[in-house]
Amino acid sequence: MFCFQCQESANNSGCTIKGVCGKPETTAALQDLLVYTLKGIAVYVQRLADLGQRESAHTDFVIESLFSTITNANWDDAWFVARIEDGQYRLDQLDAQWRAAGAVDTGDLPDCATWRGDATHFARKAQIVGILAEPDEDIRSLRELLITGIKGIAAYAKHAGALGYRSAEVDDFFYEGLEATTRSIGMDQLIALVMKAGAVSVTAMALLDNANTSTFGHPEITQVNIGVGQRPGILISGHDLKDIGELLEQSKDAGVDIYTHGEMLPAHYYPAFKKYPHFVGNYGGAWWQQTAEFEAFNGPVLLTTNCLVPLRSQNTYLDRLYTTGAVGYPGAKHIPVASRGGAKDFSAIIAQAKTCAPPRELETGTIVGGFAHNQVLSLADKVLDAVNSRAIERFVVLAGCDGRHSGRSYYTEVAQKLPQSAVILTAGCAKFRYNKLDLGNIGGIPRVLDAGQCNDSYSLVMIALKLKEVLGLADINDLPISYDIAWYEQKAVCVLLALLHLGVKGIRLGPSLPAFLSPNVAKFLVETFDIKTIGTPEEDIDEMMTGMAA
Template sequence: MKDMFCFQCEQTAKGTGCEVSGVCGKTPPVSNLQDELIGATIGLARAVSNTKETEATDACVEKALFTTVTNVSFDDESLKAMIACVEKMKTDLDPSAENYDMKKLWEENEDIRSLKTLILLGIKGMASYAHHADILGYKDPKVNAFFYKALVAVGSDMGMDELLPIVLETGTVNLACMALLDKANTETYGTPVPTEVPLTIEKGPFIIITGHDLHDLKLLLEQTEGKGINIYTHGEMLPTHAYPELKKYPQLKGNFGTAWQNQQKEFANVPAPVLFTTNCIMPVKETYSDRIFTTDVVQYPGMIHIGKDKDFTPVIEKSLALGGYAEDREMTGINGGKTLLTGFGHGTVLGVADKVVAAVKAGDIKHFFLVGGCDGAKTGRNYYTEFVQKAPEDSIILTLACGKFRFNDLDLGTIGGLPRLMDMGQCNDAFSAIQVAVALAGAFECDVNDLPLSMVLSWYEQKAVVILLTLLSLGIKNILLGPTLPAFISPNVLKVLVDNYNIGPISTPEADLAKLLA
């Protein structure tokens, strides 16, 4: 009897699945509770299909899905409370609706399991985007309706012919969800502008904020005004420096550290608290456990959790008590760079589209590479650093998500006054890359697949999965994916992806560049 089964992340044990404990750090009890939560949520979706959804059921499903994304919740008690909440909501709607036993999914025919897993992991990623938009008051009934449809499909007896269209529909609906989040962020905080972000940590009290949530950062900035506390972003919060309504706060100083998987080393003995706002938390080490705070869906046993009131007073008090560094501390990226450039969302890039098109027509820009996605600790991810370093000088590198920390401190120079390396934002901002690709195709009157544009993606968790499904739903082909292909994709399903979209694994930077530029 397996203690657990999970293969939803790229680093899954032996490339097949975690069966003793999670590589991410989750224990068998946590893993099994997460499965129970999803099974109960499928039961709730069945109840809704027999009755009617409400704002409460929408919020419940969205939160349950997001909570089970990798590196979000490691807390047994909060998972049990959420299961109880889902159960009550389901029973109130339809007492006859049955929960789904996730063991049935793990024991399915491998092709059915593969397609159902693509749908399930896809809506987990999508739920994270919907959650962030929802916090800012932006909702899309079509997105919420699809969560129920997808959950019912996962718990159904559907065959491959019925499941395949739902896999692609997951990508299609996610495009609408990402557009909603983009609208929510830009209408609330303004259109991102190119911004140079220092890596030096100034002396005095400070707070590190990590995760993805712009609303939490805004609240923290409001609550630290006039208190002599500086705020530093970490990981996927880096692009927040580019939003006008956030960067106007003088205490938003710079960025601390690199990508999420380095936190256990980088947070050790730092004289400041760290606030986790969404996924990306790793098992907390004793060297910094007294300084970790969580909020929203993130939960970790023994850590102080900031509830719905969003009163960050405990974080502020901890910052003042620790005092920060006595002198300014100069830090660098992994390649030695001292600053990072961000803020090249679709609003900025399309604002200079005429320059981009002119540079392509003049032969100054020969190729675009989108090198983005998740970072991780598994060996092989230096590929992306080497790929960017070896890309021709007449190429533009577009990037987004935390994978960029492998190379975003490199100085690649400019082409026609444009930086060769353009950071388009968080993984939550993948919509920007799609908008730019579509706009370029329109400018050159061709299909996206005919552009001098290559996508070289890295993945780790479920948000990357649903972004991939979105690209496939748009008919985008020839994507290179790494460091490894997902364990949950069966050989037959992989064949479908290869035959229809020519998706393939990365090999070496030299070989892949030669193939993509041929």
């Protein structure tokens, strides 16, 4: 195997025996082969487009398949085998459709479009079509940067699509981007596609923001309980707000409480969910702590998206672990997608919850969040007064992913050591490094403004653009904002590309640069966008507060 798509890549180079995340070699191979199959589908869709036929029947399949290959999403080899087999069936359909449209096969179809084989051949095929099949280091780097960004876009598109929101621009780019990686094109063309991925990322982020706020209301400033009650509970993790809405509705009279974990914490900020009295709080912290926290919870756990890590030998919660959507785990119960227009059936997890003990208390108190763009903009006058009076001298976007890397203590130290005139803008699970610290407020404005999930990073973009407008600035880089971003997986790369598309420069990215950036590609990003690596908290704070990294 060879996998280097996440921040944990072994030696910041690549995992070759087993993923640091826990991904076995067989699973890595199947994921590589599934992506290869998706490239074949993209080839046919693009060729049909050249003949004047826009084909969209396979888009949901492509999006969910890409989502399933994101780090810590799906560990079920049988799921991937079935997906690859389905993909081959779709390749046959598309080939027939292409020929019926008048195409003449000149023999130039790439292997990803023509290969066929049964499950006994999948492992051998995967060995020759994986990441290292491209010998040129820089071309490989740009291709994988593009594919990594596309995977992140797929996650946003999947959530928006579940709520009925689609974008032709986003849907079409999956095919354009994937197909381009099957051809011998130069670095300039690949760089252009990577930059286009940034533009499409902005569209996808805006689409999901509109889907969530139109469906569930704009997030509101909310105090979230982090203690536990006396009733049995269900713990829901991941990112899918439609899933938590359906679970809340189906469990409202069941005598069980619903708790969020990890990236599902911001569900508490949405008005639509506040009407449920059994939606009682958040349990635990970031995704990487889940083996201990899921064990202590006692009740069933539902994973709606990525951030599921393998169970340890001492864990006993597999019989109360449920997955849904693109998530899979051997031995876990999977809740299937409902028929079109219907709701998923959560009756099994609700019934099991009734038989379980209440959660074991981990902590007590409350944390505050809900500072998405609509809420922050309602405070615009107050914020502007604080900026003009220099009570607020700097906004620091301390956002992104959390992880196990010991170097991530850097983000806690930055939050603690920033001067009292600095406000932290955050989204994503990186906030668990500091959102329970008492960092005070500035004239009633909390010094940590949590906009929500990594999926809500668009709010940070909207806040920056609004500040640029009200301060009368011509360039987004003239704002008193510095970017100190923690990344872990592919959605964070999507957000990074979106920021680059918007022209943001001087972003600090850590705790390490992505392993899929070759020295030349990294050099291009540094020279073009002034991307920086993190240093010591003290040095970085000094630069950020003086505006040198704005």
